[in-house]
Amino acid sequence: MTAPESSTPDTITPVLTRRWTEDASWTLETYERTGGYEALRTALAGQPDQLITLIKDSGLRGRGGAGFPTGMKWSFIPQGSTGPGAKPKYLVINADEGEPGTCKDIPTMMADPHSLVEGCIITSYAIRAKFCAIYVRGEALHPIRRVRAAVAEAYAKGYLGRDILGSGFDLDIVVHAGAGAYICGEETALLDSLEGRRGQPRLKPPFPATAGLYASPTVVNNVETIASVPFIVAGGSDWFRTMGSEKSPGPKIYSVSGHVERPGQYEAPMGTTLRTLLELAGGMKDGVPLKFWTPGGSSTPMFTAEHLDVPLDFEGAAGAGSMLGTTAVQVFNETVSVPWAVMKWTEFYKHESCGKCTPCREGTYWLVQILERMVHHQGTPEDIDTLLDVCDNILGRSFCALGDGATSPITSGIKYFRQEFLDLIAEQPTVPRPEQLADIEAELAEPTMNTKLSGASA
Known part of the structure; x- marks a missing residue:
């Protein structure tokens, strides 16, 4: 793929998705026929530190949302002690894709699972890990089956297991199905879930690089990040930088x-x-x-x-x-109501909050109550200030980014579409004036027709 000369769609040549249209693209036969596992042979011929330097030079940044430099994350893994008693290193793949609207990792695992498997092997060799876990969202049954089948094919062909391709490097990969909790997309909650505990974020530090899976040095990367690694090894860091921008290449x-x-x-x-x-x-x-x-x-x-x-x-x-x-x-x-969309998103975050920290647990609950009241035309002008105040008390005060994410659609929605929220308030039923209350009370005190009829029959 080369950098496009203009913004017209016909200048864009796929890299990560180039195998998606192949017949039986998910099979080992198709993957090898289209150059698969050649990058692994190149990687195993070099030194692990050379691979870390290559990924650093490429400028690859995490594709899971945070955008942290991938090579730098790999370099955080302590590599000094390798003797008896030294802690093992682990690679964990975050395939718990649950963000509303996000659907890039699942089709990657469906159409080209071997690019993920090859990326896992190369990455594990680079960080000197001998065990890798791929944590897939529990509801994604077909991707789980595809990745497990790809792992089995890789074992059968000698790309996994003992002495991979005669290099002396050993690696085992386990594909783990999560239980469908959005919070397990947060890396430390994912690690707790892998260890058999309830998925809840950990307080950091310590960070996974030093105390991750089983309190050992661990790299946690997204599916798209790791699937990019074989292409970088095959094409080089300079080629990778011909795409994208200077600080966000690829x-x-x-x-x-x-x-x-x-x-x-x-x-x-x-x-x-x-x-x-x-x-x-x-x-x-x-x-x-x-x-x-x-x-x-x-x-x-x-x-x-x-x-x-x-x-x-x-x-x-x-x-x-x-x-x-x-x-x-x-x-x-233009047919969509912003307050309604914001309410639906907030209901999701309230439902998926793990409940560990008070700002997120209580804050998302109150945000939903206020938004639902407003959408049903029962809000007050003060509700907008209350929403912003609750968001301010959540932002930056929760264990993980779920709380921060829950505030984003609300604050930005009010920023750009405040009038829509105000219009909902303006449409609520008119409140009677004090001088009207006496007439209403008198009217309510008069006997109804049913009362008069029941009295007559008695």
């Missing part, structure tokens, strides 16, 4: 959903704009104009039609007041 899978003609996964260089993505997706559905959209899922502050040309990379999204997140681009047209 290709990215954008999940475009909502009111577009062709919802789906669209791979494009980092820094692509919504304007280009809409071209790829066939434009707005039925020609109804765009109203608002999320650049990275419901936990990222929303954008409006004024942000069509914001570069969708880590710096561009942050500079415009949002976050790139998981590039879950949810598109809404």
Whole structure:
């Protein structure tokens, strides 16, 4: 893939998704026929530290939402002690894709699971780990089966197990099915779940790099991040940097959903704009104009039609007041009520809060109560200030990012569409004036027809 010369869709050549249209793309035979596991042979011929340097030089950043430099995360793993008594190193793949609107990892595992498996082997060799766990969301039954089948094929072909390809490197991979908790997408809650405990975030520090799975040094990476590794090993860091922007290089899978003609996964260089993505997706559905959209899922502050040309990379999204997140681009047209959409998202976060910390547990509950009251035209003008005050008491005060994410649609919705919230308040039934109350009470005190009839029959 080369960097596009313009924003027109026909200049974009896929990298991460290039096998998705192959016949039986998920099989080992197709993967090897299209160059699969050649990068593994290249990696095993070098030294682990060389691989870490290569990933650092490529500028690959985590595709799970945080955008942390991948090579730097790998380098945090202590490698000094390897003798008796030294703690093992672990690689854990976060495939617990649960962010509303995010659907890039599941199709990757469905269409090209061996790219994930090969990336796991290369990464494990780089950080000197001999065990890898792939934690897949429990509801995603088909991806779980596909990845398990790919792992079995890799074992049978000698890409996993003892003395891989005669290199002396050993690795085992286990595919673990989660129980369907959104909170387990947070890396430390995922680790607790892997250990058999209730999925709840841990207080950091210590960080997983020093005390992760079973209190041992652990790297936790997203599916798309690790699936990118074989391509970097095969093409080199300079090639990888020909795509995307300087600080956010490489290709990215954008999940475009909502009111577009062709919802789906669209791979494009980092820094692509919504304007280009809409071209790829066939434009707005039925020609109804765009109203608002999320650049990275419901936990990222929303954008409006004024942000069509914001570069969708880590710096561009942050500079415009949002976050790139998981590039879950949810598109809404002018028929959608912003307060209603915000309420539905907040109901999700309230339901998925693990309850460990008070700001998130109590805050999301009260946010839902207020929003539901407003949407049903029973709010007051003070409710907007109350919403913002509750958000302020959640933001930055919860154990993990779930609390912060729950506040994003509310604060950004009020920022860009405050009048819609006010209009809901204005539509509520008129409250009687004090001078009218006496007439109402007198009317209520008069006997009703039923009372008179019952009295007559008595």
